[in-house]
Amino acid sequence: MHFEEGLTFDDVLIIPQYSDIEHRSDVSLATKIFSNYSLELPFVSANMDTVTEYQMAFAMAQHGACGILHRYMSIEEMLTELENYKELFVEHKLDYQSLIVSLGVQDEARLEAAYGAGIRHFCIDVAHGHHALVKKKIQAIRDKYKNEVHIMAGNVASYEGAKALYDWGADCIKVGIGPGSVCTTRIKTGAGYPQLSAIINAAKAKNEIKNKELFLVADGGIKYYGDITKALAAGADAVMMGSIFAGCKETPGIVWRNENEEMTKSFRGMASAAAQSEFGIENINEEGIALTVKYKGSVRHILPRMAKGLRSGLSYSGAKTIRELQEKVRFVKITSASFQESKPHKASR
Numbered sequence: 001m002h003f004e005e006g007l008t009f010d011d012v013l014i015i016p017q018y019s020d021i022e023h024r025s026d027v028s029l030a031t032k033i034f035s036n037y038s039l040e041l042p043f044v045s046a047n048m049d050t051v052t053e054y055q056m057a058f059a060m061a062q063h064g065a066c067g068i069l070h071r072y073m074s075i076e077e078m079l080t081e082l083e084n085y086k087e088l089f090v091e092h093k094l095d096y097q098s099l100i101v102s103l104g105v106q107d108e109a110r111l112e113a114a115y116g117a118g119i120r121h122f123c124i125d126v127a128h129g130h131h132a133l134v135k136k137k138i139q140a141i142r143d144k145y146k147n148e149v150h151i152m153a154g155n156v157a158s159y160e161g162a163k164a165l166y167d168w169g170a171d172c173i174k175v176g177i178g179p180g181s182v183c184t185t186r187i188k189t190g191a192g193y194p195q196l197s198a199i200i201n202a203a204k205a206k207n208e209i210k211n212k213e214l215f216l217v218a219d220g221g222i223k224y225y226g227d228i229t230k231a232l233a234a235g236a237d238a239v240m241m242g243s244i245f246a247g248c249k250e251t252p253g254i255v256w257r258n259e260n261e262e263m264t265k266s267f268r269g270m271a272s273a274a275a276q277s278e279f280g281i282e283n284i285n286e287e288g289i290a291l292t293v294k295y296k297g298s299v300r301h302i303l304p305r306m307a308k309g310l311r312s313g314l315s316y317s318g319a320k321t322i323r324e325l326q327e328k329v330r331f332v333k334i335t336s337a338s339f340q341e342s343k344p345h346k347a348s349r
């Protein structure tokens, strides 16, 4: 039997270090998730049907971040999404940065249609990415389109999983099995890996491959903005989030008032019973839940706050860039009493 220990965001803090950063604006949050796909902010909205369609992806792109289009729609609907997304750039007179489109392992026609519409960045999105079918899919795409397309693939949660995806030809991998806010994978199956260690292990695989520029997106489990700093420090180039963006104006779905007259929106795991029945998916283990979340207003107001928190996070390590943060970071493992101390609390008499 093999046994190892893993840690997640709440298990650690970043040790503050000497800093000569005088203004938080001296800190750059610029990053890349493909060799030709730069971001000013390392934030990615999740490819979930209650999080990212064209309006969300556009709002993210306008702020220098990005969103990945989910795959739970027909090919015709996807093409309309792509057109609408592009049109927003032309209306707003902005430089168009193409959308990243999700694919399942059997999505041949979707891939061809998206490619025909000019898409060159894809995200092969399966719950267990360290899988023979993903290998086959990546290799089939590489055989057909060579290096004309850029492939993100996932999800994995181990060094071996990350190394395999890179070896199979992925340019970027997505790390996270079961950390997500609406995931029940770990509870239902017993499988998964604490997210901070999963990122560290995947980053080790990435850094060992020297002959190619590779990227890593940490996917899921962000509860506090400080977790974003920890995920990047651990080795991620960008962080994908669902729950942080759920309930925003730009997410798909309507706003409705609950019994307390609060404005709410729906948010659900893609493997929840609700999502599976809507998309006619059968014979897949239910590994997610559906919720209503409070309406948050526009993501345009949230992104600057996240960026501010992250700049401050980098400055505590004396780091002016994400790369510098990764080189300098020192983590301390904490106890649950320390975690309690980290949260707002009252003094007792």
Ligand code: XMP
Residues within 6 Å of the ligand: 046, 047, 048, 155, 176, 177, 178, 179, 180, 181, 182, 183, 184, 185, 186, 219, 220, 221, 222, 240, 241, 242, 243, 244, 268, 269, 270, 271, 272, 287, 288, 289
């Ligand atoms: P957060 O914590 O940001 O996580 O809301 C978003 C990520 O959760 C994953 N996801 C799921 N995982 N069952 C799962 O085990 C599900 O039903 C499910 N739906 C989404 C996904 O990686 C997403 O980006």
